[in-house]
Amino acid sequence: MTRANILLSALLVACALGLVTSQYRARKLFVDTERAQAQAARLEVGWNQLQVEQTALAKASLIDTKARRELAMQPVSAERTLHLVVDPVDRTVRLGTPLPEVAAAAVEPAARARTAGAPR
Amino acid sequence: MTRRSNRNVPFASNPLLRVKLPAWRSQVVMLMVAIAFVALAARAVWLQVFSQNFLQKQGEMRYAKTIELPASRGKIFDRNGVVLASSLPARAVWAIPEEVDATPRQVASLAKLLDIDERELRRKLSEEDRSFVYLKRQVDAAVAERVAALKITGIHQQPEYKRYYPQGETFAHVVGFTNVEDVGQEGVELARNPELAGRPGSRRVIRDRLGRVIEDVRAVREPHNGRDLALSIDSKIQFLAFDALREAVQSNKAKAGAAVVIDARSGEVLALANWPTYNPNQRGQLSGAQLRNRAITDTFEPGSTMKPFTIALALELGEVTPSTVIQTAPGRLAIGPNTIGDAHPHGPLTVEQIVQKSSNVGTAKIALGMPARKMWEMYTELGFGQAPRIGFPGAVAGRVRPYRSWRPIEQATMSYGYGLSVSLLQLARAYTVFANDGELLPLSMFKVDEPPSGQPVIAAKTARAVRQMLEMAAGPGGTAPQAQIAGYRVAGKTGTAHKRDGGRYVNKYLASFVGFAPASDPRVIVAVMVDEPAAGKYYGGLVAAPVFARIAGDSLRTLRVPPDAPIAQLAVPESTPKENM
Numbered sequence: 001m002t003r004a005n006i007l008l009s010a011l012l013v014a015c016a017l018g019l020v021t022s023q024y025r026a027r028k029l030f031v032d033t034e035r036a037q038a039q040a041a042r043l044e045v046g047w048n049q050l051q052v053e054q055t056a057l058a059k060a061s062l063i064d065t066k067a068r069r070e071l072a073m074q075p076v077s078a079e080r081t082l083h084l085v086v087d088p089v090d091r092t093v094r095l096g097t098p099l100p101e102v103a104a105a106a107v108e109p110a111a112r113a114r115t116a117g118a119p120r
Numbered sequence: 121m122t123r124r125s126n127r128n129v130p131f132a133s134n135p136l137l138r139v140k141l142p143a144w145r146s147q148v149v150m151l152m153v154a155i156a157f158v159a160l161a162a163r164a165v166w167l168q169v170f171s172q173n174f175l176q177k178q179g180e181m182r183y184a185k186t187i188e189l190p191a192s193r194g195k196i197f198d199r200n201g202v203v204l205a206s207s208l209p210a211r212a213v214w215a216i217p218e219e220v221d222a223t224p225r226q227v228a229s230l231a232k233l234l235d236i237d238e239r240e241l242r243r244k245l246s247e248e249d250r251s252f253v254y255l256k257r258q259v260d261a262a263v264a265e266r267v268a269a270l271k272i273t274g275i276h277q278q279p280e281y282k283r284y285y286p287q288g289e290t291f292a293h294v295v296g297f298t299n300v301e302d303v304g305q306e307g308v309e310l311a312r313n314p315e316l317a318g319r320p321g322s323r324r325v326i327r328d329r330l331g332r333v334i335e336d337v338r339a340v341r342e343p344h345n346g347r348d349l350a351l352s353i354d355s356k357i358q359f360l361a362f363d364a365l366r367e368a369v370q371s372n373k374a375k376a377g378a379a380v381v382i383d384a385r386s387g388e389v390l391a392l393a394n395w396p397t398y399n400p401n402q403r404g405q406l407s408g409a410q411l412r413n414r415a416i417t418d419t420f421e422p423g424s425t426m427k428p429f430t431i432a433l434a435l436e437l438g439e440v441t442p443s444t445v446i447q448t449a450p451g452r453l454a455i456g457p458n459t460i461g462d463a464h465p466h467g468p469l470t471v472e473q474i475v476q477k478s479s480n481v482g483t484a485k486i487a488l489g490m491p492a493r494k495m496w497e498m499y500t501e502l503g504f505g506q507a508p509r510i511g512f513p514g515a516v517a518g519r520v521r522p523y524r525s526w527r528p529i530e531q532a533t534m535s536y537g538y539g540l541s542v543s544l545l546q547l548a549r550a551y552t553v554f555a556n557d558g559e560l561l562p563l564s565m566f567k568v569d570e571p572p573s574g575q576p577v578i579a580a581k582t583a584r585a586v587r588q589m590l591e592m593a594a595g596p597g598g599t600a601p602q603a604q605i606a607g608y609r610v611a612g613k614t615g616t617a618h619k620r621d622g623g624r625y626v627n628k629y630l631a632s633f634v635g636f637a638p639a640s641d642p643r644v645i646v647a648v649m650v651d652e653p654a655a656g657k658y659y660g661g662l663v664a665a666p667v668f669a670r671i672a673g674d675s676l677r678t679l680r681v682p683p684d685a686p687i688a689q690l691a692v693p694e695s696t697p698k699e700n701m
Binding site: 060077 | 203208284332356360677
């Protein structure tokens with residue numbers, strides 16, 4: 001009888017300790033998930049911030065001014081543009097519209113420009 | 121057991137204690153104890169029954185807490201995922217004036233950080249009768265941290281969101297803006313506010329000694345972030361349109377201007393630019409003129425840009441064919457007591473040439489042969505007189521009077537765009553019938569997944585015939601050779617409308633151009649309006665057509681549309697459209 005009592009009380013104590021530990025661990029894990037979630041939120045904010053900054057820096061007006069003023073670039077004009085068409089079946093590339101002779105004429109000044117050095 | 125009982129002398133029989141005491145004394149003690157117990161019981165009842173709620177609340181306050189879960193406002197993107205509006209956390213800095221205890225140096229540095237006048241700040245902090253005063257709202261997180269580092273007692277912070285518009289003035293009228301409470305005030309921010317606004321959630325938690333959250337007490341009410349929106353606008357085309365428009369308005373010393381680019385196949389608005397504009401990130405002093413989205417909220421008498429519709433109707437009714445000859449000499453036409461005239465007198469013109477040369481007399485003559493009801497029906501079917509359903513605030517209907525009240529002179533002037541009013545967006549939309557083989561497309565400010573079905577207004581054959589006339593109008597011999605784009609065939613119509621001031625037409629003009637390209641298979645419709653050009657030129661063909669050429673050319677290049685015209689055929693010198701301006 002006494003032995004049974006001792007055994008049971010030992011069990012009880014063990015269970016109680018187990019409960020305390022598991023509760024402690026549950027709370028610890030909970031705190032960890034909280035922390036992870038907070039970090040996720042922080043990263044999200046950081047991502048939003050970077051996205052805004054990227055857009056602000058890649059603004060078309062900014063690039064346009066820089067390209068024109070600092071790099072002295074020119075807008076593409078149709079006279080200096082060759083349109084290439086990729087054949088969907090055999091993947092060969094050929095000159096597209098405008099008409100072939102116009103395209104050929106367009107190649108010439110481009111080629112001349114290349115030999116003469118890039119026009120500024 | 122026996123040993124213990126032997127040692128134990130019965131307590132009551134102890135001779136030492138045998139003292140005679142009056143019985144009432146023990147009774148008094150008994151009574152006192154009883155009263156004490158009763159008092160305890162009463163107190164227990166008081167605490168556990170009557171003040172239970174209060175005490176439980178107080179107890180909970182010490183470990184449980186309700187946390188607000190903020191929801192962020194949805195972002196606005198362009199059609200390619202470029203951010204147009206985004207919310208970032210910011211802080212509101214507020215104070216309890218009574219509690220503020222700051223040295224003059226602290227106040228000075230606070231004023232500097234918050235960028236407010238020091239005297240103003242002092243005044244706010246000395247308002248003793250108020251227990252709460254905002255010092256500044258929407259302070260950047262970095263600045264807020266430096267404010268917190270000053271450690272002034274009585275100065276507090278509260279998290280909130282600030283809306284950023286990285287594209288600035290280019291998109292101001294489309295995107296709009298929100299107020300400090302994060303509620304949309306203009307543009308898409310206003311139109312789609314319910315969708316964009318998030319729904320904040322909350323959770324009830326238990327905190328431990330260190331203030332860490334350790335348990336949820338009840339189910340979390342999840343916050344719902346606002347939905348992200350993708351507009352139909354292409355930020356590159358928007359910039360190109362905006363830039364071209366700004367340059368045109370400034371070089372023509374005009375009052376204002378607007379430009380619209382529409383995808384001719386899907387009805388999506390690719391660009392919507394206005395000048396003057398404003399920076400939505402710094403809205404210090406804004407005037408109504410800056411805020412107005414002219415392309416949508418302003419109506420004007422369109423002038424000659426209406427002629428193609430009159431001609432289209434005449435072709436539909438079989439009244440004329442493109443080659444029917446109409447006498448327009450001597451360049452004026454008397455209708456009752458009134459006379460209408462052409463800017464330049466022409467002789468006999470075919471219907472095609474009437475559009476090409478933009479003859480008022482010719483158009484009026486054709487219009488007077490048609491029933492007023494048919495014209496009114498045509499205008500109504502094209503969407504004039506009704507606000508376009510594009511889900512945008514302030515879209516106006518314009519004005520088309522009921523046909524029963526039309527006098528002949530009015531019918532004549534309406535045929536070339538006077539006596540009715542339209543918005544630029546309505547006009548651009550109406551041109552989808554020519555670009556789209558007779559079908560009118562619904563417009564959309566938001567990305568559409570599949571092209572919407574159009575509503576047939578005129579026959580495909582008529583649309584193609586008018587398209588050819590419009591191509592002539594934009595070509596050599598037409599009113600707008602400057603609308604030409606290298607490598608593409610263009611079609612379009614100029615408009616030069618006298619403005620009305622106090623009921624009379626005055627020498628102020630509104631130059632416009634509506635057209636599309638490539639003419640062989642239209643991809644973009646571009647409408648340009650320049651209000652009161654004052655630098656000498658005022659014809660639509662000289663003021664608005666070059667803007668059209670620049671916007672349409674750049675848009676087609678951006679959309680990678682293959683050219684449909686041999687470059688040698690060009691009527692305009694082979695310089696770029698930009699240099700040509």
